[in-house]
Amino acid sequence: MEEYKFNECVRTQSKRLYLIALSFTKNQADAEDILQNVYLKLFNCKKEFESDEHIAKWLTKVCINESKDLLRLHFRKRSVPLEEAINLSCIDNTQDIDLIKAVMSLPKNQRAVIHLFYFEDLQINEIAKLLGVKESTVKARLSRARQKLKAKLGDDDYE
Structure with missing residues (x-):
């Protein structure tokens, strides 16, 4: 993927993907880690995407899978107050x-x-x-x- 297209994806998709990851993990740090993994996979992806919508759907699927993997690997119930988990700003x-x-x-x-x-x-x-x-x-x-x-x-x- 070309650098400008990658940067555009990061700029336009970050908030949405972060909220998906956060909805699974309830933990800000884990959600940020998932987001990094998603973008690493996108950066290394050799696949040609048909459209921006195709990229968005692919990123959503990768984000969900990364979230599930993290929860499965750690199998932990680490709770934090919702105020910490949600970036209220x-x-x-x-x-x-x-x-x-x-x-x-x-x-x-x-x-x-x-x-x-x-x-x-x-x-x-x-x-x-x-x-x-x-x-x-x-x-x-x-x-x-x-x-x-x-x-x-x-x-x-x-x-």
Whole structure:
């Protein structure tokens, strides 16, 4: 990949990929490590991408796989306060902070589908493919996560 194209990917995809990694790890340092691994793979990748959208989807898949690998390798439950896990300086208002905290408190599998569906605008079939599960599983996780978020946040502001 050409250097200018690589730099453009880093500039445009970093925040999105960081949030994906963070949704899996709940740990800022681990999310940053995952992001570095993702960009190292992109830098060393010899594959020709058809479009920017193709690159974005490839990076999303690599980020998810790197996140799963890290969790599987370490098999640890290292918890930190949500304020530490979330870089609150990049979030604009209190309502967004409350929403992100509520999403981060969900179980990992529900947190992942919520993030991919709402924040990455992926379709259910795309999420199923990325996570390696059936579409019905994605729908069930999405439904359970929505119920939990409604209970935590109330259903007035987040419909």
